[in-house]
Each structure stands twice: as C-alpha cells, then as structure tokens.
Amino acid sequence: MSLEDLKNKIKKDPWRLNFHVMPETGWLNDPNGAIQFDGVYHIYYQYVPDNPLGGATSWGHMTSKDMVHFKQEPIFMSPDQAFDVDGVYSGSGIEKDEKLHFFYTGNVKQPGDYDYIYSGREQNVVHVVSPDGFEIERREVVIPHEEFPEGYSDHIRDPKLLEKDGMYYMVLGARTEDNLGSILVYTSEDLENWNYHGTLIDGKEEEGYMWECPDFFELKDESILILSPQGILPERYKFNNPHVAGYLIGEADWAQVKINPTTDFHEFDRGFDFYAPHTFEDDQGRRIMWSWMGIGDTMPEYTNPTIARGWQHALTLPRELILENGQLYQRPLEEYKKLRKNEQTKSFGEAEGFAGEVYELMLKFETSAPFELKLRQDTELIYADEMLTLKHGKSGYGRRKRQTPIGEIRNIQIFVDTSSMEIFVNDGEYVLTTRVYPEPGEDTIALQTSAKGAITYWALD
Template sequence: MGMRPNYHISPKHGFLNDPNGLAQFQGKYHVFYQWLPDVVPQGNKIWRHCVSEDLIHWSDQGCGLKPEEWYEKNGCYSGSGITEGDSYYLFYTGNVRDSEGGRETYQCLASSSDGVNFHKEGPVVYLPEGYTPHFRDPKVWKKNGRWWMVVGAQTKELKGNVALFVSYDLKKWQWKGNMLDSSMDWGYMCECPDLADMGERQFLIVSRQKEDGCKGMVFAGIMDYEQGRFHISEDTGVLLDEGFDFYAPQTFTDESGRRLLMGWIGAGEIEYQMSQPTVKEGWLHVLTIPREVYVKNDRLYQKPAEELKHLRKNEESICGTGEIAIDRHSKCMEILAEGLENQTITFDFGKVIKFLYKKESGNLLVFRKKWNGEGYDEKEIHLDKLEDFRIYLDQSTAEIFLNQGEKVLTMKSYFTEDTLIHMNSELQIKVKTWLLEEE
C-alpha cells in the first residue's frame, strides 16, 4: 500500500490540489479536485471527479472537466457546484495564456442532469474593469430568491479582494462590486472565496495570499446582501486550520442541511511539495476528511462528519495517570483523549507527531518530523484550556481536532514503522483508540 491514505481522496497517479464543485446531487456526494496526470505542480489543470454515497467510500469517475474549449485551453481552474431541481451546475475558471505569458480569465458554466455527463455552456462572467486577470475560483449559492457568486480577485492596485455578482437565472450575472473593505489588508490576492451563511451569522472563508505565505482564513461578520458588502465583526480573521499543510477549503450544504467542508492537504513552496516521499510512488497530495462546520461561541468550529464513525474497528480504552503507552500496530487510526483539563500533557505518535501542552502558559507546542531533512517543523498555538483532542491518522496524514473542533491542525506526516503512542499526564485521563478501515 505504500504511503497512500486508506480513507482519504487521493489520486491514483499524478498531482492533486484544490477541492472543487462540492455538492450532494440525487443522494450522492460529488467531489472534484484539480488534477494533473503527472506529478508536476503546473500545467493545464483538469477536474477529476469522485462520487460517494456515504462520504467514506469514493469511486473515481475519471475526468469531469477537461480544458478543450478556447475559453479554458490552458486549464479548468477551481470553482464550485450547486444543485437546483434536476440539474447540477458547475462554475469554474477558464484559464487562457498567450505566447508572451499574458493571461485571460473567464468564469464558466457546465451543467448535468445525471451527475455524470456535463455540458459546457461557456463563459457567463467576463473580467470586469478594475481587476487584473488574477480573477478566479467562483463560488455560487442561493439567498433571498437570487443567486450570488463570489470570485477571488486582485485589483488593478495589486490588492486582494472578492468580487460579488448576482443573478436570477445562473446565466446572466450583474457585478455588484468589491465585497470587502479595501482599507483592510487582504494581501495581493484572495483565492477560493466562500461565504458560509449559518443563519444569523455569516463567515467569510478566503485563501489569502500575502508575501509571508498563503493561508486559509475565516472572518466572522454579517453579509449585507442589499449593499453587496461583507461587514467583518473583528478586524482580524483567524486561521481556519492551524496545521502545516492546509489550503483552498470549500464548503457546501448537503441534503440534510449540514454544511460540510473539505480542503487540500498540500500547498507550500514548490520545492517543498516535490520533496515529499510519495512523488517516488507517482502521486502527490490528498484532500481532507469531510468535516461538518458549526457555530459555537460565535465562532466557526469543525468536527469530523458523523459518517466517519463507520470506519471504526476494534475499540480499545485506557484510563491512566503518568506514562501511557499504546501500540495498535497501525498508521490508520482514530485517537480520542478526554479529561485533559488543568494539567500539562505530552503526546508522541511514532516520533513523527509530538505535542506538549503547558497548563501555565496555555500554549500548545506542535512538532512534525521533517521528511526532507533532520529535525522537526514546529508551531505554537495558544489555547485558553485543553479539554480534549481527536486525531485522525491515515498512513501519511494527520488531522487533529482540539476542544471539539475549536482549533484544527492538518498536516502531512510520513510515518515510519514505529506506531507506538506515548502520553504523559499529571492527572487521570481517558484515551480511546480505533483502527480505521474501509469495508
């Protein structure tokens, strides 16, 4: 099996990045991702299509959108999916490059009545005045009887923003202007914008590109649909995921009314990406597990989708104080640790992932073993308290949910054969582990 994840979406070969077109249509979950058939980070991107009935078992449906038309000849770039009646619509960016390296961008539409075959209807939004051709990643949703679209944008001043459009029929779109306050620092480009409308609260999710890096951010606020503006409640957003490898998240609402999220476990500098061990296996990168997002304490929390519990096998529990050692002889595992309040905690899985929570400072130190050199990548996160953590391990990935999803850390983690878990606590804690296997 090598390092290929057991229950995450990964490419059979080639390069995977942004999740696209997420929707539930006629009872089935549909996920596309940007894909290149070879392990190279740049090229004419294709949308690869996966389908599932349970968010666990994914069937590869092959190429959903290929760059074949004039308005997309250099790549079908990221976008979103929506369903209406008996139709499933995909909105995506058509990328066009000329021989001098110049760029053209078109926001395009494709539709399907069966969720298998998609008919391309061509561009529906052309580049408005005031923006550079860095204008991409349309996300569409319905509110107040109208359709809304946000597009990640760079203004002519080379500042990031989000362009807003409105439509009554999904084909004719009216530009409403920039949705974000231009006096704020949005970096030099806002990719993959998404508005999670959670009733009384709205949350803007944006993959913000700045000189110091590209990060998936979330901002709480109120969407003023009449004025076409998003009013932020706080001046600064927070990281949607505080791990080492997370970018380009997208949400959608399923038929039960849940808002689910998936992101890309990837990103980083090209040299860093291409140094990963799976390149030698002929593939690179995966998507996150499906997560449900919900509001708690006026913040956006994340938790694993309930369906993931069906992967659980062979539950084991231990209660203890001081040194705790567990070995399930597996790199596909769920770990739940509870009762962690008011104490210093250490955790170590296979000497690849380690963290230390210091009760005095409220700081969580996280370490991930480097795969391209000696030592560890390190990160420090502040928590008012640590109550519990839940970890999903899958061959070469780790997703860590702290305090019922108050904070999440996602990272590539190339585990060796050492699968021993070490924990140390000052007071009694409870630890459960499950092996995670597909049927």
C-alpha cells in the same frame, strides 16, 4: 511508464491514504464543485494526472453514498476548450430545476509578453450544465475575461455560488491593480445572464495581495466569508504557512450586497497543510467543508517525498462547520465513526501498548496538565505552559514545528491515516492538519502526562 502502470505501482506506496480523497496518479489541489444530488455526494478536485508537480488542471471526480467510502469516477472536465486550455481552474456547483450547474475559471495563458501578475492571462467564468454530475450538456463562457471591471489585475477567479430568495450570487476572488485582495459579486436570476454588482468587501494592505477561493454562505443567521489570501505576513503563532486560509463572520447587507465583518480574519488551521477550503450544504442541512491538504509544497525547506513516487497531495477529511461562541468549530463527520474497530480505553496513567498507522484517538482531560503524545515515528504533540506544539522530526521532510497558545485543553480527537494527521482540539475550536512521512512499522503511540483523563484508541478500517 504508462499511466495505468504508474497507477498500479502507486497503489503499493505505503504512504497512500486509506480514507481520504487523493489523486490516483499525479497532482491534486483544491476541492471543487462539492454537492449532494439525488442522494449521491460528488466531490471534484483540481487534478493533473500525468505530473505530480502540477500543470494544466482538470476536474477529477469521486462520488460517495455515505461520505466515508469514495468511488473513483472518470475525469469530469479536461482543459480541452479554447477558453480553458491552461487549466479548468477552481469553481463550484449548484442545483437548479433538477440539473447540476457548475461554474469554474477557464485559465488561458497568453504567449509572449507574459507578466505573471498583471497581464498575459485570461480568466473566463465558464458555466457547465449537467443532468447528473457525470455527463456534460453545455459548457460555455458566461463572463468573458474582457468584461471584468477596470482596476483589477488578470487575477480574478474561483466562482462560488449562493442562492438567496430567488437570486443567485456569484463571488469571485480578485487581485486589484494595487495588489490588494478583493471579492467581486455578480448576480443572476437564471444562472445564464450575469450582472456585475460591485465588491462584497475590499482588502487592506496587511490582508494579502490576492484573495483566492472565496466562499460565501449563511450559518445560523450569520454571514460567513471564507478566503484563501496570498501574501499575509506571518505573525508570531499565526499565518505561518506560505498562504493561509480563514474566514470572517459578519452581517450581510443584501440590498448593497456587502458583508460588514464583525470579527477579525480567523485562521482555520494551525498545522502545515491546509488551503483553499470549499463548502457545501448537504440534504441534512449540514455545512460541510473540504480543503486541500497541501500548500506546504511551496515551503522552500520542504520536499514532499511522494513526488518521486509519482503523486502528490490529498484532501482533508470532510468536516462539519459549527458556529459557536462567535467562531467556526470544525468537527469530523459523525459518519467516520463507522470506520472504528478494536476500541480500547485506558486511563492516562496506563496508556501503554497502543500502536497503529491508521487510527483515531480521543483524549478526554479531567485535569489540564502538560503532556507529550508521540503519534508516529518522530511526530509529537506537546503541551506545556499553555502552548500546544506540533513537532516533526525526520519524517516531516523539512517541516519542524507549529505552536498555538491554548489556555486549557479539554479534549483532543486525532485522525491518523498513514501519511496524514488531523488534530481537533476542544471540540474543533483549534485544528492542526499535517502530512508526514514515517517509515512503515514506526507505529508506536505513547502518552506521558500527569494530567488525569482517559484515552480511547480505535483502529480505522
């Protein structure tokens, strides 16, 4: 089947999402290069159009004027250069002198004696100059593989840029020869010439063997470092996915270019599908985060049923990050209120008759008490004994449950988009993100609780 035919067939899949970024065909993973330029939001993503199981990635591209409606754009970059033949890997964008500059990792696998961990790969930092986010003026290696410092494996990738007081800082995720995570820093005054500046922070043994997709920025005078570590072992209710994503808050020492964390590593999400988050600041000064709504595909007990239909994965909703009470809260962007229609509010005791496959719910609790909320088919959100449980049945395709201890629940906001659920608890203090594959028509929403409060339902258009 041609890609065009496959695209048309996939369009009819009832598990396609209505208001999320997803691949037209094939595979999607990390969000890349997010930026607002000349009033237009650009989001790029790791993309393999002809294989739903992945492969050598391109940068797919969508644009939006309002952050709610996205337009599909042609592929921005394919792995067609000697320095990126095996993947135009993850990276980021920054504006300078009215042009866009992107930095990404050009991945090259060497044939022959291939040891996945230590050797057999080149990871080049590539600089791309674009007048508009669509055309490419220049695409060249600025930090070749051979110039990386000693003491590291071949895993050094995912450049993210930050500008501060006229200096550009590039952070890269790395794996040392001793299998520890680390963040390398390069500095530049012009985005062309880069100097190695040492490490921003070095991982310890229990902190994973590789740190992917770092993101370093300031929010309310604090420095934040986002990481996607591989190899953190599960702790009872935390770190239950194969790889996790989270952040540290700290004080930056800009003379040494170090971050001294003042918090522990805080996991972003308590669901099944969240990895490789990527942020940017928009013209309103909001710190907005997108994330790959995936990673669950690497769980042995799970088979994603959309693979057989020729596509896999999506991005989360873009969420605003707010620093409050020493942690990051995630809030769906205000703009998404535009999609609301058919508003209905009922008290918890009368919450009957709601149904939908694409909807938003807002629960406001006046008293905290156990509850059971059925969302679609056999997915439930259950709260009892100060434990929030997200439970899937058959439509979880192998995923079962995730539990999060929460002392008191004041409110819950939920976005359901056919085969995705994003659950924001207590104004985004806790978030649970999951894909799920209910049968079409399985759309009953049911709440059982002795708690007092009100529930509002909106269909989302």
